[in-house]
Amino acid sequence: MVQSKRLAAGITRTNREMADGRTIRYYDTALQGRTAVDTRVVEEQPTIGELRLDPLVNEWVAMAAHRQGRIFLPPKALCPLCPTRVDLVTEIPDSDYEVVVFDNRSPSLRPPDTEWALPIPAGPDTKLGSAAGKCEVICFTPEHGKSFKDLSPSRVRVLLEAWVDRTQELSLEPYIEHIAPFENRGEEIGVTLSHPHGQIYAYSYIPPRVEKMLAVAKLYKDSMGKVLFDEVVAREIRDEERIIARNDRWIAFVPYASRYPFEIHVTPLNPVADLAQLTEQDRDEFPSIALEVMRRLDGVFGIEMAYIAAWHQAPVRVGRDLLRLHWQITSVRRAPGKLKYLAGSESAMGAFIMDMRPEQSAAQLREVKL
Numbered sequence: 001m002v003q004s005k006r007l008a009a010g011i012t013r014t015n016r017e018m019a020d021g022r023t024i025r026y027y028d029t030a031l032q033g034r035t036a037v038d039t040r041v042v043e044e045q046p047t048i049g050e051l052r053l054d055p056l057v058n059e060w061v062a063m064a065a066h067r068q069g070r071i072f073l074p075p076k077a078l079c080p081l082c083p084t085r086v087d088l089v090t091e092i093p094d095s096d097y098e099v100v101v102f103d104n105r106s107p108s109l110r111p112p113d114t115e116w117a118l119p120i121p122a123g124p125d126t127k128l129g130s131a132a133g134k135c136e137v138i139c140f141t142p143e144h145g146k147s148f149k150d151l152s153p154s155r156v157r158v159l160l161e162a163w164v165d166r167t168q169e170l171s172l173e174p175y176i177e178h179i180a181p182f183e184n185r186g187e188e189i190g191v192t193l194s195h196p197h198g199q200i201y202a203y204s205y206i207p208p209r210v211e212k213m214l215a216v217a218k219l220y221k222d223s224m225g226k227v228l229f230d231e232v233v234a235r236e237i238r239d240e241e242r243i244i245a246r247n248d249r250w251i252a253f254v255p256y257a258s259r260y261p262f263e264i265h266v267t268p269l270n271p272v273a274d275l276a277q278l279t280e281q282d283r284d285e286f287p288s289i290a291l292e293v294m295r296r297l298d299g300v301f302g303i304e305m306a307y308i309a310a311w312h313q314a315p316v317r318v319g320r321d322l323l324r325l326h327w328q329i330t331s332v333r334r335a336p337g338k339l340k341y342l343a344g345s346e347s348a349m350g351a352f353i354m355d356m357r358p359e360q361s362a363a364q365l366r367e368v369k370l
């Protein structure tokens, strides 16, 4: 018998096992029976990769050499994220779906077989680790030619509930420290499948940027007694000129010191640590602002913007009272035909140079007629 789990807003999740043992989860609004069977021949699974410490900056680097052979921009007729058809067997056994999440076939991070621990950093003497964690793929719609911005509000609500559910479940795994759902869009930034989808990376270590934000937030709390992110949002509300959208529960702004030609942060007005802490009212109000922001972004030049949209959450076990949930959208598109490349200063030195003022980028986003 197929068991479904009830989530919020009338959404259910049905788990199914794929031919090779991976799990696929259907997130539905109409209690669809999900019984389709994955009939594919099982391929050999790659083993877990290496985790090496870059001792100069104490940052972990996951080595996943087996990923070289993965599918690169297949034609639509061979898309592995479309529903299965008579003439095409894909990753999704069913002939239709709303939102699905399945375990990545070539994951950079995978669950460890044995008891697992992160090696203790000891400069060049740090032991070799294994790249523990989990990588999942999330498909936003069965319609191949669509984008996030074309989704209905109710579909975005299902998508958000899937992100919430994955955050809750993955947080229970003892080897997972941080969960980051994100979407890459556009060939310019290395997207290998054009079907509207995102990924969920669950790390066994705290990623470098989160580690840095955590350290800065802790210093601020110790000296000022306040949560840094809340003060940043308060400043954006005071300054007003970089706000591009808001509703009763959410606000979207171009940050004061943004690093990309178009960078937008979307955050709930009642701050929370992660997706799982969002109230139902917050969740219900997310689709309208999310769709508005994405439509504004594409409206700036009237073209599909390449972007990265990533959820920043507090880590699973530490800093829960220091970091806040926000959705960061960054685009390297400066103008039609012009991209910002992360070159010498940015790539080698980590020092960003912006060609335009964030206030100008916010004004352009606000002026888009929806």
Ligand SMILES: [Zn+2]
Pocket (backbone or CB within 6 Å): 076, 079, 080, 081, 082, 143, 144, 195
């Ligand atoms: Zn497709």
